[in-house]
Amino acid sequence: xxxxxxxxxxxxxxxxxxxxxxxxxxxxxxxxxxxxxxxxxxxxxxxxxxxxxxxxxxxxxxxxxxxxxxxxxxxxxxxxxxxxxxxxxxxxxxxxxxxxxxxxxxxxxxxxxxxxxxxxxxxxxxxxxxxxxxxxxxxxxxxxxxxxxxxxxxxxxxxxxxxxxxxxxxxxxxxxxxxxxxxxxxxxxxxxxxxxxxxxxxxxxxxxxxxxxxxxxxxxxxxxxxxx
Numbered sequence: 690x691x692x693x694x695x696x697x698x699x700x701x702x703x704x705x706x707x708x709x710x711x712x713x714x715x716x717x718x719x720x721x722x723x724x725x726x727x728x729x730x731x732x733x734x735x736x737x738x739x740x741x742x743x744x745x746x747x748x749x750x751x752x753x754x755x756x757x758x759x760x761x762x763x764x765x766x767x768x769x770x771x772x773x774x775x776x777x778x779x780x781x782x783x784x785x786x787x788x789x790x791x792x793x794x795x796x797x798x799x800x801x802x803x804x805x806x807x808x809x810x811x812x813x814x815x816x817x818x819x820x821x822x823x824x825x826x827x828x829x830x831x832x833x834x835x836x837x838x839x840x841x842x843x844x845x846x847x848x849x850x851x852x853x854x855x856x857x858x859x860x861x862x863x864x865x866x867x868x869x870x871x872x873x874x875x876x877x878x879x880x881x882x883x884x885x886x887x888x889x890x891x892x893x894x895x896x897x898x899x900x901x902x903x904x905x906x907x908x909x910x911x912x913x914x915x916x917x
Contacts, residue, residue, distance in 0.1 A: 705752060706830045710840070712748055713826050716740050717844055730795035730810050737817035745825040756824030757877035764876035771870050771883040778859075779887045783894035784906040785917050787853040793892040804896075808889040815885035819867075823880045827868045831875065838868035854915035 703711075720740050725732045749756050782788050797807035826841040845864040867880040894900060910917055 705754060706833055708748070708752070709825055709830050712744070713821070713841075713844075716744060716821065716825075728795055730807065730814075733795070734810050734813060737814050741817035741821035745820055745829070748825075749829065754829060756820060757828035757871060757875065758820075758824075759876050760878055761876070764874040764878040767870050767874045767876075768879040768882040771867070771879045772886060775863075775883050775887055776890075779891045780894065780900050781906055781909075782855070783891055784899035784901045784903045785853070785855065785910075786903060786907075787855070787917060788891075789895050789899075791853050792895045797892065797896070799893075799896045804893065807892070811888050811892065812885040815888055816881050819871075819877050819880045819884055822864065823868055823871045824877050828871050828875060828877060831872055835869075835872060838865055838872050841868065855910075855913065855917060858913070858915055 720736070723736050723740070725736050745756055748754075783792075793807070795807065795811075797803050822841045822845055826844075827837050830837045830840070842861045842864040845860055867883065870879045871877055899906075907917055
């Protein structure tokens with residue numbers, strides 16, 4: 690949906706959808722090329738905000754488009770429903786040994802003076818990811834129809850390489866789910882809330898004893914074809 694007259698004239702033959710996909714592919718390359726030291730959340734924040742918020746945002750503004758930065762009753766309702774749906778996954782996942790070994794990705798402690806600034810930065814990282822995956826590559830190109838939901842899952846899974854196997858296994862379906870809800874909402878709010886608050890909750894849960902005993906969760910999920 691166009692929100693204003695484009696500030697930059699489109700190159701002949703280069704539609705907004707093609708431009709979005711071209712820039713999206715370039716940003717994936719740049720994201721992989723821009724090295725961030727392990728454990729440095731501040732450096733990760735700078736990279737992700739630059740590549741995933743500033744660049745797509747500038748592209749949208751100069752071409753009179755929107756990436757889903759809008760809030761209305763439907764978006765709020767869907768944000769609540771999506772967050773409620775994914776909440777059990779975070780709670781159960783926080784009991785898994787490989788998840789507890791991997792998270793928090795960046796050092797923090799349960800002390801509120803440490804955790805709250807960490808949580809704020811973590812939320813912005815999630816906002817940046819959603820602006821790229823669900824904004825530029827889904828809501829931003831929703832004019833092509835529901836198939837826009839299926840553009841980013843492969844890239845999303847690629848960026849989950851190196852994470853616990855169960856997270857990689859769920860990354861594709863999660864991407865499609867988040868994209869479908871944002872597409873229906875014409876807003877990023879549902880995925881931003883579910884992803885951002887979910888990651889913050891996961892870190893908090895991992896820093897404490899499991900809500901559901903680990904042996905119980907391992908028994909529940911023993912049928913999965915991946916190590917837990």
